Amino acid sequence: MSKAEKTLLNVPKIQADFPILHRKIRGKRLVYLDSAATSQKPRQVIDATTDFYMRYNANVHRAIYELGEEATREYEGAREKVAAFIHARSPNQVIFTKSTTEALNLVAYGYGLKGPIQAGDEIVGTVMEHHSNHVPWHFVRDHKGAVLKYVDIDDEGNLRMEQYDELITKRTKIVTVSMCSNVLGTINPIKEIAKRAHEAGAVCVVDAAQAAPHLPIDVQSLGADFLAFSGHKMLGPTGIGVLYGETEALEATEPLLGGGEMIREVHLGRASWNDIPYRFEGGTPNIAGAIGLGVAVDYLTDLKMEAVRAHEMEVTRYALDEIHRIPGVRTYGPEDVKQKAGVLAFTIDGVHPHDIASILDVEGICVRSGHHCAQPLMERYDLPATARASFYVYNDSDDVDVLMAGIRKVQEVFA
Ligand code: C6P
Numbered sequence: 530m531s532k533a534e535k536t537l538l539n540v541p542k543i544q545a546d547f548p549i550l551h552r553k554i555r556g557k558r559l560v561y562l563d564s565a566a567t568s569q570k571p572r573q574v575i576d577a578t579t580d581f582y583m584r585y586n587a588n589v590h591r592a593i594y595e596l597g598e599e600a601t602r603e604y605e606g607a608r609e610k611v612a613a614f615i616h617a618r619s620p621n622q623v624i625f626t627k628s629t630t631e632a633l634n635l636v637a638y639g640y641g642l643k644g645p646i647q648a649g650d651e652i653v654g655t656v657m658e659h660h661s662n663h664v665p666w667h668f669v670r671d672h673k674g675a676v677l678k679y680v681d682i683d684d685e686g687n688l689r690m691e692q693y694d695e696l697i698t699k700r701t702k703i704v705t706v707s708m709c710s711n712v713l714g715t716i717n718p719i720k721e722i723a724k725r726a727h728e729a730g731a732v733c734v735v736d737a738a739q740a741a742p743h744l745p746i747d748v749q750s751l752g753a754d755f756l757a758f759s760g761h762k763m764l765g766p767t768g769i770g771v772l773y774g775e776t777e778a779l780e781a782t783e784p785l786l787g788g789g790e791m792i793r794e795v796h797l798g799r800a801s802w803n804d805i806p807y808r809f810e811g812g813t814p815n816i817a818g819a820i821g822l823g824v825a826v827d828y829l830t831d832l833k834m835e836a837v838r839a840h841e842m843e844v845t846r847y848a849l850d851e852i853h854r855i856p857g858v859r860t861y862g863p864e865d866v867k868q869k870a871g872v873l874a875f876t877i878d879g880v881h882p883h884d885i886a887s888i889l890d891v892e893g894i895c896v897r898s899g900h901h902c903a904q905p906l907m908e909r910y911d912l913p914a915t916a917r918a919s920f921y922v923y924n925d926s927d928d929v930d931v932l933m934a935g936i937r938k939v940q941e942v943f944a
Contacts (some may be wrong), residue, residue, distance in 0.1 A: 538832060538840040540925040546571040546828075547923055557893030560931045565711050565872055565919035566897050567761045570825075577824040578766055578817040591852055604816050607823030608806075614826045615756070615876050617773055623634070624772040624779075624806040625819050629738040630661040631785075632757035632772035635809060635910040636734055637665030639782035640755075641673065641703070648674030650702040653731075655680040655688055655717075656909050657710045660902040662736040666705065667678060678701070682909065686713035686862040693725050699783060701731045708740035708756075712901045712917065713862030714845070714872035716744070723752035732778050738762060741771075742921070743841055745834040754778040760818060764922075765825035769818030772809070779805045786811030829922075837922055841871035845919045848873050848929045855936055861915060869919035874901075876912070877936065880943045885916040888942055889935045896932075 547569045561569055575707050581603070587596035589604045594630055605620070612620040624630040631779055640646065652666050656679050669675045680692045688706075697704065704726035709716050723733035732754035740746060742763035750758055755778060760769035774782065784791055784802060791811035793801045802808040829837060846866045857878040863869040877885055882898035889896055898916045900907045907913065918932055 535715065537836045537843075538922055540840075540923060543571075543832075544923050546573065548572060548575070550923060554893040555891060558780055558931075560892075560894045561901075562896045562918040562920065562924065562928065562932060563897050564742075564762065564921035564924075565917065568742060568764050568921055570764055570766065570821075571828055573828055574764055574766065574821045578821040581817045582684050583819050586746050588813055590814050600816055603820045603823070604814070606821040606912050607826075610823040610826045610830075611771055614746070614830065615741070615773055616749055616882055618749065620777075621804070621806055622748075622773055622776060622779070623765070624774065625811040625836055626757075626770040626772050626809075627768050627815065627898045628761075628770035629736060629757045629759040630770075631726045632755075633734070633736060634665045635772055636755045636757070636782065637669050638785050639809075640732070640778065641666070641669035641675065643783035646673055646702055649676065651678060651698060651700045651702060652677045652703040652705065653678045653693070653701055653726075654705050655682075657682055657686070657688070657705070657713060657715065657903065657906050658705070658707055659711055659721065659736065659738065660904070661738070662705055662707060663905065664702075664735075667799040675702075677896045679905075680706075682713075682715075686710070687865065687868065688715070688717055690718070690721070693722065697725055697729045697731070699729065701726070701729045703734055704729075704731050705736070707736040707738070708746075708871045709737075709743065709872075710862065710903075710906075711739045711872065712874050712903050712906055712915065713821075714723075714798050714869040714874075715863055716740070716868050716870055719751045719753060723754075726754075727752065739870060739872070742829075744838050748773050760822035760825060763822075763825055764828055765822035766815075766818045766881050769815045769822045771822075774805075776805070779809075784811060787871050788812045790814075832922060840922065841920055842866045844924055844926065844929060845869060845871045845873065847917070847926050848920070848932070851929055851933045855933065855940075857940060858936060861910065871924075872917065873919070874915040874917045875936075876915050877939055877943075880939055882914040882916040884943070885936075885939050889916075889932070892931070892935045892938065894935045895918065
């Protein structure tokens with residue numbers, strides 16, 4: 530992207546919707562480059578959650594009175610919006626959870642620990658997963674005797690797809706993969722991986738935490754059996770996430786939480802479960818969060834996910850070009866932005882990533898540093914940590930320029 534060539538999104542107009550972007554950090558413009566950790570929220574989302582508490586706060590699916598009906602209508606409306614956003618066949622395939630982490634734990638518990646997985650069954654993951662898509666499967670290994678196997682990456686940070694040929698066997702029951710790496714930005718070929726899983730009679734579990742906010746998603750064409758993501762990374766509130774499931778896979782899954790709403794009948798000696806999706810939503814849900822997520826989905830849908838993706842590709846291309854001009858800086862993950870989301874992990878020779886983040890913070894720039902909850906991937910690269918900038922709809926080439934100036938300043942401090 531040349532500087533003059535502003536992209537497919539009207540970034541100044543978008544920025545105007547995000548109140549937090551108008552604040553200053555130590556007198557400097559806030560340059561928020563940590564959307565992979567959590568995105569900022571537009572006024573529309575903030576207003577929708579406030580509006581719920583101000584005007585129609587009531588529990589859902591319980592009350593006969595008007596307020597309760599309004600709350601239920603909006604909550605179920607949000608489920609419909611999410612279903613349309615990911616092209617699910619039915620809103621009943623959308624389960625509200627608190628996060629991607631909870632959604633993946635629900636699958637590992639309900640389909641793994643309590644579901645059809647037996648000792649000796651195999652689960653195939655990858656080395657690039659976030660801890661949320663490692664640790665729940667460790668539980669299944671440790672408590673049920675499942676065997677975990679991992680697909681490696683090549684030098685560019687792409688999955689070594691040929692390894693699936695060997696790793697998927699007759700004993701494989703689950704193939705799990707992130708659609709997009711939170712460190713490398715690698716976009717994985719889910720359709721192909723799901724196809725291979727299905728050929729072996731396994732289900733495909735997709736961690737879409739870094740994909741749903743940034744790429745158009747069509748669960749039917751992907752062939753995912755389960756797909757998890759978080760509202761807070763896609764302009765929505767914290768504390769709300771989604772588990773999509775194929776009906777057959779959901780039917781084979783036991784609930785994670787027992788309690789109100791998830792039952793059909795309870796007696797002292799036995800209980801039976803409510804229909805899907807309610808059987809997976811025990812207790813009072815995050816009603817305001819779901820409604821806010823519905824509005825975030827409206828916002829992204831108005832922008833068009835194809836335009837969001839195209840914009841991020843341009844910003845990422847520009848960022849890669851600019852960062853490569855600076856000697857002594859290394860980047861990780863694919864160079865081809867067709868295979869990379871707007872995530873830029875980097876290190877500066879001789880500088881600890883935490884020092885990078887601290888010095889950038891003085892300039893008003895927010896980047897993350899650390900292992901990014903992907904320690905096995907860090908071990909694969911033999912790195913303790915990296916710095917990471919991540920882009921979203923409110924970032925543009927000006928933000929990239931500020932980041933590059935910040936990186937040069939870091940180098941001056943450590944010269
Ligand atoms: N990654 C990051 O800075 P939760 O925390 O449940 O909303 O999302 C967990 C999660 C799962 N999978 C992937 C690929 C992720 O990137 C994340 C969250 C953040 O990279 C926080 S560690």
